[in-house]
Amino acid sequence: xxxxxxxxxxxxxxxxxxxxxxxxxxxxxxxxxxxxxxxxxxxxxxxxxxxxxxxxxxxxxxxxxxxxxxxxxxxxxxxxxxxxxxxxxxxxxxxxxxxxxxxxxxxx
Numbered sequence: 001x002x003x004x005x006x007x008x009x010x011x012x013x014x015x016x017x018x019x020x021x022x023x024x025x026x027x028x029x030x031x032x033x034x035x036x037x038x039x040x041x042x043x044x045x046x047x048x049x050x051x052x053x054x055x056x057x058x059x060x061x062x063x064x065x066x067x068x069x070x071x072x073x074x075x076x077x078x079x080x081x082x083x084x085x086x087x088x089x090x091x092x093x094x095x096x097x098x099x100x101x102x103x104x105x106x107x108x
Contacts, residue, residue, distance in 0.1 A: 008065075009039040013085075015070065016077040032077050040078070041065040042085075045103075058108040065093055068100045078104060 016032035023029045046061040062085060064078060072078070078085040085104035093099035 008041045009067070011040045011042050011080060013038050013040045013064075013078045013080050015072050016079055017071075018075050018077075034079075035071070038066050038070060038072070038078075042080075060106045060108055062104045062106060064102045064104050065099055066102065068092065068097055072100075072102065078102070 014034050015036050015038055017035050019031050019033050020028040043063045045063055048059050050057055050059045074087055074089050076087045085106050088103045090100050090102045093101040
């Protein structure tokens with residue numbers, strides 16, 4: 001994505017950081033805390049049915065592009081209203097390092 005492509009970042013997302021808390025039984029409970037908002041471009045890559053927790057669900061894979069320099073990393077979430085995108089990985093999107101592409105999963 002070139003510098004001229006900034007206009008393609010049209011989706012406003014909330015970046016959520018994972019927060020683990022002890023559950024007093026030797027384990028941990030994970031919640032997510034909203035940290036900041038970012039502008040993004042969302043490209044749907046693939047839709048695949050899956051069987052989870054005794055029910056059929058659909059896993060949708062997206063490539064989400066953000067400006068580089070934010071703290072979003074694998075394990076974080078990006079949220080758009082009620083839609084939740086789990087960040088799986090990230091990589092620089094262009095040679096200049098101005099943008100990053102995040103591979104994300106959404107359970108529908």
